[in-house]
Amino acid sequence: MVPARPPSALTAGQGTAPRPRGGIVSGYVFRVLREQLGLTQDSLAEEFRVSADTIAGWESGRRALTAVPVGQMLVYRHRLMRLGSAPALLLSLERAMEADVLLASALDEDDPGGDSPLGAWVMQRHLVEVLAWPLNGVAPAPVNALPTPPRPRRGPVPDGPELPATDRRRFFSRMRRTAEQARGRDEFLLRRQALYLSGYDDEADTADWLAHQQRTERPDDWLTAWLNSRSVAAVAARQGDRDRMEHFIGSTLTGDDAGEAANLNYWAYWIGEAPHIQLSDDFIGAPVPGPWSGDRLMEHLVRGLTPRHGFFDLNTHTLWTLLAARPNLLRGGTQAGRALRDRLPVLLDDRELSARARRELDGIRYAIRLSEA
Template sequence: MGSNRSETPTGGRGTPPRPRGAVVSGYVFRLIREQLGHTQDTLAEQFRVSADTIAGWETGRRPRTAVPVGQVLVHRHRLLRLGADPALLLALERAMEADVLLSSALDDAPPLADDPMGAWVMQRHLVEVLAWPLCGVTPTPLRERFTAPRARRGPVPTAPELPQEDRRRFFARTRRTAEQARGREHFLLRRQALYLSGYDDATDTTEWLAHQQRSMRPDDWLTRWLADRSVAAVAARQGDRDRMEHFITSTLAEDDAGEAANLNYWAYWIAESPHVELSDAFIAGRLGPWPGDRLMHHLVRGLTPHHGFFDLNVHTLWALLSARASLIRPKSSTVRALRDQLPVLLDGPELSGRARRELEGIRYAIRLAEA
């Protein structure tokens, strides 16, 4: 089953292609300039460049991905001295990485072995920035810190803008990559291409993903586990909570290996595990050396009953606290927030029997720690 999407590179006959080398990083750079209270002219003075250069960085005419690495570091230090918010500077670094991935998908597709989408196991902070121009959802760190839009003249975009034709082209490429990336050597590339394809709001996305998932034939425990998780995660994003419940019951809870793999994956996904991984192999085996505080904080904040990943968050939190009971520290702000949430969550009629039992177990563990 192939994709029926167009891959026309421009918006129409005779229309030059829009700049796409700095879609995300240009937008974030503008946010930094505005956070500093500078105009393009005044920031140009600070950087000793022309105002047209600043404008080019922001629009993508002069993508920052083309600036030498040493100069990028100089710019970063200068922005720090000017008072730039560290969260925005970190977002700028991730945005440049996301722009490379976007450009790779929108330009000539590389051979599967060279596709950057399969070069390393992506983490949440990069995936959220990469998906920003595709779905318009602000990455979590920026959504929490920068909620009020700044006053500007005329209408302004509220997210990095990617032309509709480029969005279609991006998803056509991720679909083609997923369809072509067969075999164990390309499993990571296929898995991540499928995950990104799940952000597509086209009417045939659910059907196409279901077909791709049925065609997966993993031949070892780890790839089978990851394939099952990918199926459940994409289904949850599409609003199907039954598939996630089946994954938890039949794959996670069946043995210690599945539980450890889930915790290792989550710790890496939210960047509590400090090392970048080039393959999924790190997931298998015993729990990694990560402490768990950040993961616990992330899971507690994600306990939203109507969210597609609610059941997985509950189970993962229960498994984390079962494996590392030392995280239940009564004076911890995360533990206090969890304790206050539990009565409300347990009163919810939409809880599954398993989620209710796990939340009750967590409440009991907190009470024991506070006794």
């Protein structure tokens, strides 16, 4: 048995100083918004009719943007629109505020459990990327693709939102405890998402702890077993272990129509193809893929065709099944279709491709030829 990490003095409740609810993620995105507009803190303060210290407090997380009344936050958002802020960045600010609420819940709650917001809805990639940003240092796509700000920064500035080491340990300790205590069908989503976030922990025992947690769960239905298998494979792939992902594809997806449909349903929702959020995982078990177009999913999967990446085999297999289910995606000369056609020769020249990936890429190339005939 792999024991949970013992609580530190901060997590034990002894001598713990009051902890303000932070706003490190939204504060950092807010600063990026200001910098992209080419404004100083003083000039933005004038636009917002607040003090420059207020702007500085928001940007540092010392004053949480999540504490600003909703109506006033909408006023600020409208002013940022009028100033010319990129819509994608404004959406990132909303997601960052939600991420700060989730972080604060994990850091501040004495006993996270069934009331944790982590179990309220099935999270999607755009939120998880922002939530994971202070944990793994990887900026979400809308921020990562930004040009250099028009005004040079003064002095050393962090590359992203910084979570103090004590808070980082506290967060992962809480995720482990939440996963260990969440039991039963009613708390399965909470447990699954806590396990997923625990996978961002870079401690040496993380992989073993996650594997132990998956073994202690005795699924009583097909979908729960499928999701457990996928979670183990996904966390292992994120940590560079491709064998478990290969096993998942071969044993749980290939040749199983229900498993293949679940994989497409999961991916489509994850990258935002679905028209609304889901409150449980049940939609994943639908016997046929949902009424989504697949364009966004195809674009995402094509970008993910990087042979040395842990998710390469899953991306390849998912793209192969997606094009079989949605052959129209190859018609019309889309940008993703052209990129896929151009990359296939290079991918197929890689001698380290698995036999399955090579067969599937060959199948995709043949499908492209048919669509162009």
